[in-house]
Amino acid sequence: MNIQKTNKEITQKLKTQENTLKVKLHRFYLQNIKHRQEPTDILRKVYGNRIKAVIREAVEKAYFTGVDLTKKTVQEIQPNKIFFISGTDVLNIQDITEKMNQQFWATTTRLHQREHEFELTLDKELIKKKEFDTEANFIRIASNMVMSGFNNSIISKTRQVVAQNVR
Numbered sequence: 643m644n645i646q647k648t649n650k651e652i653t654q655k656l657k658t659q660e661n662t663l664k665v666k667l668h669r670f671y672l673q674n675i676k677h678r679q680e681p682t683d684i685l686r687k688v689y690g691n692r693i694k695a696v697i698r699e700a701v702e703k704a705y706f707t708g709v710d711l712t713k714k715t716v717q718e719i720q721p722n723k724i725f726f727i728s729g730t731d732v733l734n735i736q737d738i739t740e741k742m743n744q745q746f747w748a749t750t751t752r753l754h755q756r757e758h759e760f761e762l763t764l765d766k767e768l769i770k771k772k773e774f775d776t777e778a779n780f781i782r783i784a785s786n787m788v789m790s791g792f793n794n795s796i797i798s799k800t801r802q803v804v805a806q807n808v809r
Contacts (some may be wrong), residue, residue, distance in 0.1 A: 655707050656704060656788055656789070656792060659700060659703050659704055659707070659788050660784045660787075661784075663787060663788060664777075664783075666696050666700075667693075667780045667783060668776060668777055670689075671750060671753065672776070675689075675750055676754070676757065676776070678754070682747060682751040682754050686747050690743075693746060694739060694743050698735070700791070701738045701739050701742060701791040702735055702791070703791070704787070704788040704789070704791030704792040705794065705795040707795070708791070708793070708795030708799065709725065709727075709795045712725075712795070712796055712799035712803070713725045716799075716803055723806070724806075725799065725802070728798075728802065730798055731795070734794050735791070738787075738790050738794055741790070742783075745783060745787075749783055753776055753779060
């Protein structure tokens with residue numbers, strides 16, 4: 643295996659997945675949350691399943707990128723090694739999706755609250771606080787989601803290989 647070539651391929655796949663997710667999350671925030679008067683807990687009830695599906699799709703793609711890398715690496719050494727998606731993998735994907743969903747809504751809540759915050763100037767005037775860079779926040783979130791899926795799959799599949807070798 644050409645490690646440098648493989649590293650570039652994996653990095654490009656993850657970067658593409660991350661960018662796609664960032665765009666989806668940021669667009670969702672701008673279209674459905676920003677400038678809304680309702681608190682985010684109400685908006686979460688309306689949009690919760692929709693955003694969770696977007697997150698789950700991204701986590702699954704990143705997870706399977708890690709599975710493919712592990713499979714390719716191990717099968718070069720042990721060509722007859724069988725890989726399968728286990729119940730643990732399904733639970734890992736669900737767990738990561740839940741954690742990332744919580745992170746998305748926590749960040750969204752903070753961004754949404756910031757829209758309604760004011761600060762007192764030296765002249766004793768109330769002015770609206772500057773907004774955070776929402777796109778930067780979604781870059782961070784998307785990166786965390788994709789890398790969590792990828793890293794967890796590597797750990798899970800490595801454990802699977804070790805367990806199969808012990809038998």
